[in-house]
Amino acid sequence: MIKKTWFSNLFDVAVRVLADLVTVHVAMLFALLFEALKLKAVPTQSVSTYLTSLRSYYVNVFLPLSTLFPCACAISGLYTRTWRGTAMFLKLRRAAVTAVVSVLGLVIISAVLYPSDALPPYSTAAAFAILVVIATPGVRWLKYWAFESERAHRYPTEPPVPETILVVGGAGYIGSIVTRKLLDRGYRVRVLDSLVYGASPIEEIVRHPRFKFLRGDCRNIQDVVRAMTGVRAIVHLAAIVGDPACDRDHKTAREINYAATRMMIEIAKGEGVRRFVFASSCSVYGASDELMTEDSEVSPVSLYAKTKVDSEKELLTAMGDGFHPTILRFSTIFGLSPRPRFDLVVNLLTAKAMKDGVVTIFNGEQWRPFLHVGDAAESIIRVLEAPVEVVGGQTYNVGDDGLNYTLGDLARRINDVFPDTRIEHVHNSDRRNYRVSFRKIKTELGFFCSKTLEDGIKELKVAFENGLIMDYHLPLYSNVKFLQQYGSPLQQDEVGAQVMAALAQRAEVPELVKVFSAEAGD
Incomplete structure (x- = not known):
């Protein structure tokens, strides 16, 4: 077996960081969409103004702060070699805990750095939190189900002649x-x-x-x-x-x-x-x-x-x-x-x-x-x-x-x-x-x-x-x-x-x- 080079290892980590960034952004977009759908009964001008404020929050506030999420994942060890050898239950539990801590940190930092009128309502934050806490371990479970289990089926760990x-x-x-x-x-x-x-x-x-x-x-x-x-x-x-x-x-x-x-x-x-x-x-x-x-x-x-x-x-x-x-x-x-x-x-x-x-x-x-x-x-x-x-x-x-x-x-x-x-x-x-x-x-x-x-x-x-x-x-x-x-x-x-x-x-x-x-x- 050929050992992976440092470049290929770096590439693997980069892919996982990108996947986590996509996960939190998709979660936020769905949360903002959920908030927008609640505005049907509001006059057109108010809806337009409110949607502009949501878009401004996404671009000016959430976009830069979202980089904190992969940083939290890295600190908790989700991208390390040791993480790959951890039992699946522990992987999912650690991913969920990391998601909860990251969301709380993002909410607190947003409240400290930005005025309240620049932030979305609590319902948006709650929807985002629920989606991230579900999606972070969920994506990892899907990856395991789609790739690791298939690899185990194609390349069984138990050799034809027992070790x-x-x-x-x-x-x-x-x-x-x-x-x-x-x-x-x-x-x-x-x-x-x-x-x-x-x-x-x-x-x-x-x-x-x-x-x-x-x-x-x-x-x-x-x-x-x-x-x-x-x-x-x-x-x-x-x-x-x-x-x-x-x-x-x-x-x-x-x-x-x-x-x-x-x-x-x-x-x-x-x-x-x-x-x-x-x-x-x-x-x-x-x-x-x-x-x-x-x-x-x-x-x-x-x-x-x-x-x-x-x-x-x-x-x-x-x-x-x-x-x-x-x-x-x-x-x-x-x-x-x-x-x-x-x-x-x-x-x-x-x-x-x-x-x-x-x-x-x-x-x-x-x-x-x-x-x-x-x-x-x-x-x-x-x-x-x-x-x-x-x-x-x-x-x-x-x-x-x-x-x-x-x-x-x-x-x-x-x-x-x-x-x-x-x-x-x-x-x-x-x-x-x-x-x-x-x-x-x-x-x-x-x-x-x-x-x-x-x-x-x-x-x-x-x-x-x-x-x-x-x-x-x-x-x-x-x-x-x-x-x-x-x-x-x-x-x-x-x-x-x-x-x-x-x-x-x-x-x-x-x-x-x-x-x-x-x-x-x-």
């Missing part, structure tokens, strides 16, 4: 849901996973005709090359997750969370991978009382967060030559998954309320953003299916503004589901806060969370009641407990271990990785 997507860590807490969602949408799914926590999360889909499992280590060059062959999109979820688990073994944490990502970038570019979706964390923001956006300064306070920040930098630096990384900074995740976890605050406190009848809260005023694991998986799908020109090189906070809670709020919601639970408050010196804004992913990708805290708490309650989870204390359900009991995953390949050690120390990418990467691209 293969590689999910690294596809048997994990989030990955086991992502794989199912991708299969449900008709994709071919290839999973690379070392099965540190067992194979049960993927047992029910392992025989699916569009599912392929490769057991391997994301630190092993041969395993990664084999997994990426013929793939154009990657979801990278493999990691030692959580502060306690990373603190247990710094070396392994840096190798898996950072060094392996560096290696995967080189191999992915050699293989011709276009999309690379990376799972990061809102913990990169550290402690702050401010509302954090994607543009806020990162301030990681744990090894886990630092490895995420370092990996993000490597990915964004590597962007180009057809390689388009997207970074998703997940909130604190909760909810039931084929690979259950009870080392996450919502899940753990729910289990304690269910089984022990007591919930302990340390400094309940700390803010945390929460996200259901199913919504986390859905955000990955949303990025994979968005235009690569929109999401390439972008970072998104993933969550919902309505899911920013204090830990005290969380305890009260658990108490609503388990009324007999006793809540214990314990003082702790750790007062780290972070609240996060999720406006970007909502406005650009139309992403909304579908599950509330209460939904996650209740589904865990049902899982316990149905005997799906017997003992939440088992090491299998906790990353740090499992690693303490069974040890860190070993790097079996000696050469690969040397490569990881070099990459973890921020050394230049070893020649061995470049060789394998080049071979993958041949």
Whole structure:
């Protein structure tokens, strides 16, 4: 596909600006015509004089002020690249809001700059406002209906052979849901996973005709090359997750969370991978009382967060030559998954309320953003299916503004589901806060969370009641407990271990990785 030049992009914008100008002028002409038709009963001389005044208003007042309308559209982002990737409902809503604001602005400016006898009556302004508010989103809907839907019919987005997507860590807490969602949408799914926590999360889909499992280590060059062959999109979820688990073994944490990502970038570019979706964390923001956006300064306070920040930098630096990384900074995740976890605050406190009848809260005023694991998986799908020109090189906070809670709020919601639970408050010196804004992913990708805290708490309650989870204390359900009991995953390949050690120390990418990467691209 040939990229559009700056001239063609400028031409596209000019056409849309012209279309909006035509829209407001047609709306005003119809409003003036409506006003003129009301004058049939007025003597001829009065009608002639009044029509002259309406024409004078159109030429001397409305014509120069009408240029404010496309300016308002430009400010609201209706002509930007991001706008083109926005969900249709959000497009129409933003267009309608822009129209309302523009009309109000035009009326106010007219009243300030011109005498009242130079302006048309209120009925004309009302008719104009109604027409513009209807026409602005209406024209965009007609364009979509006439052209976009026809293009989708002629050039279907789903190829004859389903696209293969590689999910690294596809048997994990989030990955086991992502794989199912991708299969449900008709994709071919290839999973690379070392099965540190067992194979049960993927047992029910392992025989699916569009599912392929490769057991391997994301630190092993041969395993990664084999997994990426013929793939154009990657979801990278493999990691030692959580502060306690990373603190247990710094070396392994840096190798898996950072060094392996560096290696995967080189191999992915050699293989011709276009999309690379990376799972990061809102913990990169550290402690702050401010509302954090994607543009806020990162301030990681744990090894886990630092490895995420370092990996993000490597990915964004590597962007180009057809390689388009997207970074998703997940909130604190909760909810039931084929690979259950009870080392996450919502899940753990729910289990304690269910089984022990007591919930302990340390400094309940700390803010945390929460996200259901199913919504986390859905955000990955949303990025994979968005235009690569929109999401390439972008970072998104993933969550919902309505899911920013204090830990005290969380305890009260658990108490609503388990009324007999006793809540214990314990003082702790750790007062780290972070609240996060999720406006970007909502406005650009139309992403909304579908599950509330209460939904996650209740589904865990049902899982316990149905005997799906017997003992939440088992090491299998906790990353740090499992690693303490069974040890860190070993790097079996000696050469690969040397490569990881070099990459973890921020050394230049070893020649061995470049060789394998080049071979993958041949």
